[in-house]
Amino acid sequence: MIAKYPEYTYQECISSYGKPPTIIPQTHMPFYYGSLIDRLLPITDYIICRALELPLVDTACQRLIQSLAPLYKYHPTPLTFTYTVLYYLNDHMKKPLSKTFVLTMRRHVEDMHLTEAFEKYNHQRDSLESLFIELVDRIALSLDFVLSPPPFVAQDWKTAEFSPGAQTIYLACIEIMASPHPPEAIVSAMINMLMVKPQQRPYNVINILALLLTALPDVYGNVLHDEFIAVVDRSLAKNHTFEEIVFDTFEEAQLLHLTSRPLIINALSQAYWTHCKWITLEKFTCDLAPKILDRVQTENDLWYALRLLVPLLQRCYEWPKEKTRHLTESLEVVRTIIDRIAYLTSIGIDIVHSDELCDLLYHFKYVFVGDYLRNNAEATFAGFPKKMRDRLRFYATQSDRKTDEKKMGPETWKRRLAELYACSWYWGDISWKWAEKLLLLCPEGYFLVRDSRSDSHLFTVSYHLDGKVYHSRVSTFGTLAHLGDRRPLHCSESVVELIQHVVEQSQRGEHDMLMHRRGAEAEASKMQLSRPLGRLELLPSLQYLCRLKIRQKCPPAAISSLRLPPNLLAYVTHTKYLIPDLEASEQVLKIRAENGLWPVS
Structure with a gap:
């Protein structure tokens, strides 16, 4: 092969063309040669992915992985490859095969430092709570060190695949996805960990857990959402006061070790939805938020749900560069909140903190919805108790009632907006x-x-x-x-x-x-x-056209559940999916300008 396709240095190439050398041979630094392994690795990536995806015998897959794994010592991004395979095939791979795949890669990848609890005991010796205490401590150490990074991350930053913090988070995700425990046990252990051990820096810990959940497949986030719904279904917040539910006492309660499971679930859910990508948040506002509100039966349950929903509404509304996309979703959530309050009052629930609730409705009007829901809100307010109706009498001012202009509804x-996006x-x-x-x-x-x-x-x-x-x-x-x-x-x-x-x-x-x-x-x-x-006149790439067609045909809530690799899913769910390659568009316009190739009107 080498004799048929020889590789020459720069000097040899110059000599073969009969040109005088332009460099000094004594100081010449030769370029890096292409390697056969570099050319084989993309092929082995595909082979391993297909072998793990197809219903083959486990022993055959194990032999194949063990045969090809030594090549990954030279892989440019071995951690990314391992994480992507586990993420994409989370529903297909059996847990023993996942563990074999990870441990085989671990033997040949230098910077893949996993915990002893996984390598030796497969997360079976100690409790899952102790495992997450160790994982969180590792991530905290990798994010906050003074001079040298901890020993379980890459020591040479110049050749490292990730920064210390990102590397530790991805390694933790690899362990969790290869663990024999189901997502229900994993998420429950995260919640129990916050209850078992008092935390000196509770917000750091809860943000680390939220980052882990956002980096894991969606099934783990769905389990956390089911935990939140279970709190509402069982009315577990009934023993908490209004102040405990609404006001932020989580840090103080953690320091005093007085935390309760419902408040921990609420705080962890809020951190998760705050750190998640926008396509996941869009799924929450379209599908999951109405599901929570439909289960509210008491005033405490209502405030417990609002503790999660209101900050996320603010995030939807203020999302950079996406204000037009999320406005309608905020309208629907606010409409559902108003309808649920009306339902509670209609079944005889006495709203004790009605003043605070009315203030919140005014906040919704002036921050989120304006007069878009005015007609719907006024019709709903008619069923409220007299005290709340008096408090909300300024929701629609006299000048608003006299105006002739129609107000645009969310539909x-x-x-x-759909008409505009189609242009x-x-x-x-x-x-x-x-x-x-x-x-x-x-x-x-x-x-x-x-x-x-x-x-x-x-x-x-x-x-x-x-x-x-x-x-x-x-x-x-x-x-x-x-x-x-x-x-x-x-x-x-x-x-x-x-x-x-x-x-x-x-x-x-x-x-x-x-x-x-x-x-x-x-x-x-x-x-x-x-x-x-x-945009479509400037010869955009086929990749861009495919993404545009997917975004036009798929509902927003269904895009995040597409069976695509994480990097391809990130491309499809990119917030600026309408924009083609601007540099390529500029080159096309330059060619048209130089040759006068403009369409005739």
């Missing part, structure tokens, strides 16, 4: 700098719509005119969208209709003089939109 909002000229969350780069390569009149970086606007129209790129924000008032101030010449029911109107107006030779200034240099005297710059 209408969802439909109009190829909507580029999502790209910066104004990239918008200018792309549009300056296009003829005048080209435009695109993108997410606004302003807190008071959702979208911005960027367009090329008079040799510059201008940016005009789209304002919304009630159900109407428009460009310019609050009293424009034209308003439309949606952003799509607004853009269509401006394009038709520009094609007739008419111009708008509507502009929000970004500075003195960005002042525009007119506005002209003649042709959209579409």
Whole structure:
């Protein structure tokens, strides 16, 4: 093979072309040779994954793994490979085979330092609570050391696959996924650990456990959610006071070792949903939050559920660059909360802390939903007790009742967002700098719509005119969208209709003089939109098109459960899935600009 395809050094290549050497031989440092092992490793990765996935005899798989495992001493990312295989095949692999796979890799991978409880005793000698105490202590040590890292992580940072903290977390996940214990026992041990041992730094411990849960397959998070629902079903919060449930006393209770299982489950659930990725959080707001509220039967259960839901609503609403996507989900959760309060009052539950509950409803209005749920809320408030009705009499002001403008409901909002996402000229969350780069390569009149970086606007129209790129924000008032101030010449029911109107107006030779200034240099005297710059016109990659089609066809709650490897699932669930490769798009536009290859209108 080497004789047929020889590998030459730089000097030998230069000599073969008959050119004089451009380097000094005495000081020449040869480049790294390609290795046959480097070429074999991607093939062995695929072979091992397929062998573990197919219903083969365990002994055959074990022999195959033992034969190929020595190659992984030279694998560039052995921990990532081991973690990915266990994560992706969590439902397929038998536990003994998982352990054999991990221990075989451990013998040949230098930096895979597992606990003695797993290597020697397979998590069978001591309790699971003691195991998690050891794992949490290892992660805490790897995150907080002074000079040298602990001995169970890579000592050479230059060649390490992960940072010390990330390496310890992934090693802990590998142990847990290869453990013979089911997810129910694992999550229960995490909860019991917080009850057995008083913690000096309880928030550090609970965040470490939450990070472990987010790095594990979704089945572990589902078990934690089932634990939370079990607390509500059994009304385990009935013996706690309002102050204990609502106010943050977790750290003090941990230091005094006075913790209760319901409060620990609530705190751990909140940490888990705070650290999770946005696609998992979207599943929570769409599916799991209504399921919790449907089981609430007492006021204490209601406050116990709100302790988890309200901070997560805030996170949904303030998610960076995703404010338009999560707004409708916040509306649905708030609607469900209001309906559940009405149900409790209708069955005769006396709301003792009604003032606090009314204050929370006002908070929902002014922070999350505005007047979107006003009509629904007013109809529901009619069934509240008189004390609560009096407290909520300012929920809809007199001027709100007199206004003629219709308020956009959540279903209408969802439909109009779907229409916007279907337009190829909507580029999502790209910066104004990239918008200018792309549009300056296009003829005048080209435009695109993108997410606004302003807190008071959702979208911005960027367009090329008079040799510059201008940016005009789209304002919304009630159900109407428009460009310019609050009293424009034209308003439309949606952003799509607004853009269509401006394009038709520009094609007739008419111009708008509507502009929000970004500075003195960005002042525009007119506005002209003649042709959209579409995302799909710039030869995007097949990978991008597949991701776009998956996101269009799959419901948001079902995307996280797709049977895909973690890296591919992360690509599919990326928040900026609408944006193609911007550098590749720029190159396509440069070629069009150089050759004049623009579509004829």
